[in-house]
Amino acid sequence: MAVTDPVDARLLAALAELGKAAVHELAAKVGMDPREVAYRLVALSGSGLPLLVGVESDPNGLRAALATARPAPPPPYPAQGMPSGAYTVPSAAYNVPSGRYPVQPPPPAPGRFAAAAPRPAVDPVISTWGPPQTASWARGDQRQAPSPVQRTGRIGDALAAQGLEGEQLTIQLLEVQDPADFLFGAAGYRLDAGERAVVVHTEITNRGTVPFVSLPDNYLELVTAEGTTIAKAPVSLTSRPPHKIGVQPGETAGGHTVYVLPEATRVTTLRWSPRPEPDERTLSWSLET
Incomplete structure (x- = not known):
């Protein structure tokens, strides 16, 4: 299959060059949002590419986070709806063999975005830039x-x-x-x-x-x-x-x-x-x- 999405093609080329990298490092290399890089990598991995998407963690750090986020002991009488804690996970690492792999681009992420009511604008920062030359x-x-x-x-x-x-x-x-x-x-x-x-x-x-x-x-x-x-x-x-x-x-x-x-x-x-x-x-x- 031919690569029709230029963003996916650029991302795959960078991965093939690095071989293995954390998601934030790969995002910085290609100039993209780490969240979008993670989404695209998961989608590309599911399309059958030789691409392994994994997560690395510090077991002791995770246990400490789970201990601090654990909910309080239940009261002596029955209670329902006890919320679970929120946990953080270190950044993921991605392992890709070298080479070029054609891929069908993933569909765009679904969702609706509603614009908030506008707020009064503030004056922009006043600065002076150097000689314009040909610009x-x-x-x-x-x-x-x-x-x-x-x-x-x-x-x-x-x-x-x-x-x-x-x-x-x-x-x-x-x-x-x-x-x-x-x-x-x-x-x-x-x-x-x-x-x-x-x-x-x-x-x-x-x-x-x-x-x-x-x-x-x-x-x-x-x-x-x-x-x-x-x-x-x-x-x-x-x-x-x-x-x-x-x-x-x-x-x-x-x-x-x-x-x-x-x-x-x-x-x-x-x-x-x-x-x-x-x-x-x-x-x-x-x-x-």
Whole structure:
């Protein structure tokens, strides 16, 4: 079977290279949310691939956790509905033999996500960035933050967003460098003939009380004039640090996302979503002047 899901193909290639890795290490290598990596690995293992998904633990630590989480002794009279304790398990390890294995991608995870009521937006952090060179860029004090209901903007705009767990976020598109071939080459990478690199600089602010535990640019995609999407490349540039996983309440974090695409492709939009498929929480910025 041919690999039709590029995310699964990238994940399998990284696993084949590592052979054995913990889920959080593999997620960091491919730039994905550890929860999504675990889901995809379990689904791929069930499809018949030579892929073993396992869990490693500290037996003594688990026994101690079970002891502290054990419910209180029952009262002298009969009682019903005694709740069980909650237990934590260390991260899983995954063992994959080397090689390439074709796989049919798993179906998308079912579920419905309801958007919470919007909250008043706060002003974005005002900062100044370096010389724009060939990039389109904007300073934080040149534009005012839009209202929370706004889902579209342009370079420099900060848009209100909501995560899968109800996180209240503000995402600002600061800079788009297109092309960014010189940055790509300076980091030691090589573009094939007919390719170009694009670097996008975004900033995310957690305005709520719920921690945002995903990678901010996990589903940050370029949209072409033909309506096709371009996912981020699994590379990071030394001069443009990438996003890190997690944004705590009250924290603002920035990062750069790299894309590799055909040289003649016309990009019109940058799109952010908290999940693989666009929904009512999806944000978009127009990149056309």
